[in-house]
Amino acid sequence: METPADLLKTPLHSLHLELGARMAGFAGYDMPIQYPMGVMQEHLHTRANAGLFDVSHMGQILIRAKSGELRDAALALEKITPVDVADLKPGRQRYGLFTNDQGGLEDDFMVANRGDHLYLVVNAACKHDDLARIKAALSETCEIEAQFDRGLIALQGPAAESVLSSYAPEAEDMMFMDVSELDIAGVPAVVSRSGYTGEDGYEISLPADETDRIARLLLADDQVAPIGLGARDSLRLEAGLCLYGNDINETTTPVDANLKWAIQKVRRKGGAREGGFPGADVILPQFENGASRIRVGLQPTGKAPVRAGAALFETDSGGEAIGTVTSGGFGPSAGGPVAMGFVPAALAAPGTTIFAEVRGKRLELAVAALPFVPSTYKR
């Protein structure tokens, strides 16, 4: 199989081909969409055992304060993100957002306090813009190191703990959102107990030249199967997690997107470090006044999947569109179609009946609480 010349390869590219993956371009990388097991079985295997995902296309960025004080780096980063970075304890990670002056979202990411530096994982499609954004805001006070060639693999599912602990016993003691450097078969790896499937599991950052060896080591365990981006998408959708570019983008605010929880009290109105990030004048008032629309779960009543882009209506015929489906498909663990989308605040209560237009027909949906499948994080 030939790779189109303009696509980049992750350190696991040859492993994907060897495993018989069906490859496609994603965010500039030639990525595995599915393996011979197929999306349905890959999804179910991850929820029942463990799945190994190549997420090396995502951007890893380190930030160090020139002063040597981590808090200075954290406070500098807070100028471009509404989340509380300064109170993040060493060895802890949290979900972050980059906002723009209109209150919209430029990306979502993970940020960890690694003791002497901050460690960020940002979306593949946004990583060059994110790096430029961070450099523009932080270069005076911080050293910024992009590690875009490093490997990153996710091991997700109920068997993830026992599999990783067999190589690195400390993995067992980590809690959800803990971050630590572990020795995996002689390789220093930055491991977080997190992921994007709703399952317990780990994300493992590795030197590029050791990523293939460690991935093969983990795959050697019978409980672990390689999982492509197809199942990654259905897993995160069932978990109610946003996909940047689909569910959230530069026009959705954190309040619209039902991500208020990601902005801690200390950055909200009346907090010790209130505001001070792009779009604060739009976002903070929305905490009190609400947003006119909001992201909700949508459960089709029938069997037909309702996919991204479908227009939403209040009634089964006529009327103007009231919103749009932003992610949708079949949830193998939910056992039926699942979707997310934006609806007016007045129609956002779980159980509200609305309709989506699919192939010229109006299909009934119920607004549903997220997630569709309960998460199993180790808290």
Add this chain to the structure above:
Amino acid sequence: MLKFTEDHEWLKIEGDVATVGITEHAAEQLGDLVFVELPEVGAKLDKGGEASTVESVKAASDVYCPLAGEIVEVNQAIADDPSLVNSDPTGAGWFFKLKLDDAGSANELMDEAAYTSMIG
């Protein structure tokens, strides 16, 4: 008489009625199906018209009407259990029966050897 289309459908032609389904190659490419929408019995379709929709976990795809004709029967079993299309695409996973406007029109389609060579 068994015929094939470039859109990976098979037709089993008996008299002026064609039983239509998707090939094993197509079923494998689509992956596990989770939803099938069948045409209405009595619908008159042109060659290349949208006859059916199949959906996998990831995506929706159209199944086109291979020749002009009228839908005279549909296989409700695959709407109830779409996995039949994956497990037995050329048997129990058939989609619909089409009464051809012109029984001779099937001659222009590929035979099995030509289809096999097309998918390589």
